[in-house]
Amino acid sequence: xxxxxxxxxxxxxxxxxxxxxxxxxxxxxxxxxxxxxxxxxxxxxxxxxxxxxxxxxxxxxxxxxxxxxxxxxxxxxxxxxxxxxxxxxxxxxxxxxxxxxxxxxxxxxxxxxxxxxxxxxxxxxxxxxxxxxxxxxxxxxxxxxxxxxxxxxxxxxxxxxxxxxxxxxxxxxxxxxxxxxxxxxxxxxxxxxxxxxx
Amino acid sequence: xxxxxxxxxxxxxxxxxxxxxxxxxxxxxxxxxxxxxxxxxxxxxxxxxxxxxxxxxxxxxxxxxxxxxxxxxxxxxxxxxxxxxxxxxxxxxxxxxxxxxxxxxxxxxxxxxxxxxxxxxxxxxxxxxxxxxxxxxxxxxxxxxxxxxxxxxxxxxxxxxxxxxxxxxxxxxxxxxxxxxxxxxxxxxxxxxxxxxxxxxxxxxxxxxxxxxxxxxxxxxxxxxxxxxxxxxxxxxxxxxxxxxxxxxxxxxxxxxxxxxxxxxxxxxxxxxxxxxxxxxxxxxxxxxxxxxxxxxxxxxxxxxxxxxxxxxxxxxxxxxxxxxxxxxxxxxxxxxxxxxxxxxxxxxxxxxxxxxxxxxxxxxxxxxxxxxxxxxxxxxxxxxxxxxxxxxxxxxxxxxxxxxxxxxxxxxxxxxxxxxxxxxxxxxxxxxxxxxxxxxxxxxxxxxxxxxxxxxxxxxxxxxxxxxxxxxxxxxxxxxxxxxxxxxxxxxxxxxxxxxxxxxxxxxxxxxxxxxxxxxxxxxxxx
Amino acid sequence: xxxxxxxxxxxxxxxxxxxxxxxxxxxxxxxxxxxxxxxxxxxxxxxxxxxxxxxxxxxxxxxxxxxxxxxxxxxxxxxxxxxxxxxxxxxxx
Numbered sequence: 001x002x003x004x005x006x007x008x009x010x011x012x013x014x015x016x017x018x019x020x021x022x023x024x025x026x027x028x029x030x031x032x033x034x035x036x037x038x039x040x041x042x043x044x045x046x047x048x049x050x051x052x053x054x055x056x057x058x059x060x061x062x063x064x065x066x067x068x069x070x071x072x073x074x075x076x077x078x079x080x081x082x083x084x085x086x087x088x089x090x091x092x093x094x095x096x097x098x099x100x101x102x103x104x105x106x107x108x109x110x111x112x113x114x115x116x117x118x119x120x121x122x123x124x125x126x127x128x129x130x131x132x133x134x135x136x137x138x139x140x141x142x143x144x145x146x147x148x149x150x151x152x153x154x155x156x157x158x159x160x161x162x163x164x165x166x167x168x169x170x171x172x173x174x175x176x177x178x179x180x181x182x183x184x185x186x187x188x189x190x191x192x193x194x195x196x197x198x
Numbered sequence: 199x200x201x202x203x204x205x206x207x208x209x210x211x212x213x214x215x216x217x218x219x220x221x222x223x224x225x226x227x228x229x230x231x232x233x234x235x236x237x238x239x240x241x242x243x244x245x246x247x248x249x250x251x252x253x254x255x256x257x258x259x260x261x262x263x264x265x266x267x268x269x270x271x272x273x274x275x276x277x278x279x280x281x282x283x284x285x286x287x288x289x290x291x292x293x294x295x296x297x298x299x300x301x302x303x304x305x306x307x308x309x310x311x312x313x314x315x316x317x318x319x320x321x322x323x324x325x326x327x328x329x330x331x332x333x334x335x336x337x338x339x340x341x342x343x344x345x346x347x348x349x350x351x352x353x354x355x356x357x358x359x360x361x362x363x364x365x366x367x368x369x370x371x372x373x374x375x376x377x378x379x380x381x382x383x384x385x386x387x388x389x390x391x392x393x394x395x396x397x398x399x400x401x402x403x404x405x406x407x408x409x410x411x412x413x414x415x416x417x418x419x420x421x422x423x424x425x426x427x428x429x430x431x432x433x434x435x436x437x438x439x440x441x442x443x444x445x446x447x448x449x450x451x452x453x454x455x456x457x458x459x460x461x462x463x464x465x466x467x468x469x470x471x472x473x474x475x476x477x478x479x480x481x482x483x484x485x486x487x488x489x490x491x492x493x494x495x496x497x498x499x500x501x502x503x504x505x506x507x508x509x510x511x512x513x514x515x516x517x518x519x520x521x522x523x524x525x526x527x528x529x530x531x532x533x534x535x536x537x538x539x540x541x542x543x544x545x546x547x548x549x550x551x552x553x554x555x556x557x558x559x560x561x562x563x564x565x566x567x568x569x570x571x572x573x574x575x576x577x578x579x580x581x582x583x584x585x586x587x588x589x590x591x592x593x594x595x596x597x598x599x600x601x602x603x604x605x606x607x608x609x610x611x612x613x614x615x616x617x618x619x620x621x622x623x624x625x626x627x628x629x630x631x632x633x634x635x636x637x638x639x640x641x642x643x644x645x646x647x648x649x650x651x652x653x654x655x656x657x658x659x660x661x662x663x664x665x666x667x668x669x670x671x672x673x674x675x676x677x678x679x680x681x682x683x684x685x686x687x688x689x690x691x692x693x694x695x696x697x698x699x700x701x702x703x704x705x706x707x708x709x710x711x712x713x714x715x716x717x718x719x720x721x722x723x724x725x726x
Numbered sequence: 727x728x729x730x731x732x733x734x735x736x737x738x739x740x741x742x743x744x745x746x747x748x749x750x751x752x753x754x755x756x757x758x759x760x761x762x763x764x765x766x767x768x769x770x771x772x773x774x775x776x777x778x779x780x781x782x783x784x785x786x787x788x789x790x791x792x793x794x795x796x797x798x799x800x801x802x803x804x805x806x807x808x809x810x811x812x813x814x815x816x817x818x819x
Contacts, residue, residue, distance in 0.1 A: 006377060009376075010303075012377060013369050013373045016403055017369055019404065019797060020369075024410055027407070027441050034434070034437060034813070035426075037817065038434075063741065063748065067738070067740075116422045116425065126432025129425045133425040133433070185779070188771050191771075192770070404801065437816075440815070444808055492811060494811075498815075503815040504814065507814040507815035
């Protein structure tokens, strides 16, 4: 009974989960838009203090990782697991690179005394406290999703190596791809909202 | 053919249950857990009523009282009524009613039960760790929940985990309804219970994450002091209320829609007459789910939100009454000229209509801006939502238990005791909750430990009502448990003459429901 | 086009499109567009998401899950309504 396979069903289930994820981040986007509406000037100034080149770099990293993810699925379905593995590993690498950049960015901010509940941050304008509160919550939650994604990618890597998923049974990798692309899309919105809008 | 009770899985004994991916076993696991928690909730409610029997301290201290009303709310809402019908009866009957062998993702279904148990376990743990039991009320409103020394972080995290379980259940049901319908089971041949669970599942998928992020932020606020909801740091507590009610109002529909689905099953069967306005009922479920998602601001009329927002939310709130009214009229019309047999399930269903109507109509008073100012946070509100949730969802669950009992357990329920239990429940319920409406109208605030002497007599009546109600609950559940072991064996597939698929398979159902997937050729309420 | 959907070339073109759009977003952010900079940035973000949804996530192909194509705009509409109704409060207090 547990072997009844329903590929369309699995994909539908994954999509429903992604819709749920959209609203999870959606709550944060609502908060962001309200606070930005209330503190336009301060958000403007605070956004200028973020490291834009690093933000651009990370955007390119994630976009490219989406490409390698799509290619990995493409080659798995075509029946060349070797290339699929190669692109999957690239995705994994790019994901790690993204998190590493994020880590650098956060560390620099923390060194400046800008982190939640920091005495030096609380001395500043209220709008700036909110900006960084949102910055840490939203990029933090996104980073957490990348981290989870890396875990799933590693499992998929293992499954392909063990031939547990292959061109006949590629749905787990396709669903991983859907998740990874969604995480990318969330970043596509976070990036302009925090780094570009000045 | 042997039933699903006979072990055929990988494990034996209790492991064969807690690691089973069979939707019927998971439904029964939920049943056991959910009713166990609801019993605790009832006990807490009983203690609250005891405390309020007389003004001044009666049996407990104020802080204990605060913890108890919070716990009563958290348990009843997050552990009982939100998962209640979908997790128990949805799991057991949705796959059968659409003609499938199981839900779309049996293992995720089992996982959702485990997550539910983990969430419940954390909620229990939060009572004994940190600063002790939460005293914020089930809404965890900031800024109080940020300042109170009690163990808010763990309790909030527990509710977050429970939300996860709810989302997974929703995903399972939507996928099952889309993908696993038997041949010939078109959308408009789906039983209305399936429609209701389907609409509910969408709300679970789309609204739960919003409260998830809200609670997560509250947690981060407690642990890291992020400041998003903290007025000291520039945050806006009213935004917390917005996000909280964006979920928690639709959550009311997660509680009531499946109950309406049950009523739509019971009434045609016991009138032996096809349902009046099938499509109207099906679409009104969707309409309630959609419109109900945009009315949350009516919880915030006195919070300081803008007048414009209050006016619009009030208008939208009145709109929800329309699809709810459509349902009530259709149920009543179904009875017209039917061959009605007032068996216990129908009796509970009719009681649902009566009590839910009182609950719904009292809701209109609160939805109107001017009266809301007077009624907000009074016992009127307490009376109102108990009429809707207990009188509605609670009585629907009682009806469902009696209706599906022979199918689920293969035993019959006695013929006399359910009526007696019903009488106690009905009288007890109204004695308990109707005085609350009057108390609230007269100005008694909710969540208060003490009160003025002029409220004494009505509080006393209400407390006496709680005793009658609990006597009814004990009698009913005692009788059901007795029937479970000693009841007459149900040999018939279809004791009530139902036309939906679950009545065409043995009682209790075999392990994979259908020896052969049925071909559906008629609607769910076409009786011969 | 292979029967499985996009070919290799499509994927790379889509990626190029994404990179170009990112470049546009960054350079536009440097200009003074007064109140429009947010709108432009968001439009570009929606375009990029659309590319990913349609090509990388295969929504363009439809198939048995065709109704999902309506779910994304549907969910976005819900999110906008949530935001809009919240702003009825925030903007008119």
